[in-house]
Amino acid sequence: MENTNKQIDLVNDAIEINNDRIKGYEKAIEIAKDANLNELVVLFNGYIDQSRQFLAELKPLVNQTSEEPEEGTKFSGKIFRIWMDIKSAISPSISNALLESCEKGEDEFKETYKNILSDSLNEYPSLVDLLQDQLSQQLEAHQKIKQLRDLQ
Template sequence: METIDKKIDIVNAAIEINNDRIAGYEKAMELCNESEEQDLTLLFQKYKEQSENFKDELLPYVQQFGAEPEEGTMVSGKLFRLWMDIKSLVAPYTSKAVLESCEKGEDEFRDAYKKILNDALEDYPGIVDLLQAQVADQQIAHQHIKELRDRT
């Protein structure tokens, strides 16, 4: 039973960090909509949908054990979004500021997935390929956000 619980925890941790990423990009889209940054809004929508797809891919790995998928977010993700809210109130909105915040979120995602992958290697090798594919796709998104930030 302990092994099944570990597997569920691993998958739910991956779902949770995707929930964070979705919420972060929703906040970024909200800030961009206020300033009519349509190109960025569309890009952020794309990455939000990417995490929604990641979650869809992860769901069967939780459901096979009769467990419920995680609906919440990580505490660090909540703090990150709070910081983004405060920053947007204190400083005038700029594309660069939002891109910097999104890059920090992508860093958080990558770091969380590294830990999840390490746990999966030991406790749930059957999900490692999926997690590696997801983090590879996320790294492309991260690089794109970083390049946009550098050009802004």
């Protein structure tokens, strides 16, 4: 039973960081729309869709144990979204501020997944496969955000 609980906790950590990622990009879209940065709105919507797909793959792993998947976000994610608002308001370049903030969010996602993978490696091979696939896709998104930020 303890083994199952640990796996549920690990999956819920992945769910929670995806919830944070969605909320972060929703906040970024709100700011981008106000600044008429439509190309970023399209990009950010794509990453929201990506995390929703990740959630669709993760939640059944919790549901099959009769537990409930995590629905919330991290407290640090909430603070980060407030900081995104402030930073974009005072920055000379809203798009640069948004991309820097989004890159930090992607860094947090990557770090969380790497920690989960480290904790899962020997015990949950099917979870590791799923998380490595999701992390690979997320790293492409991270690289795109970084490239756009570097162009600013």
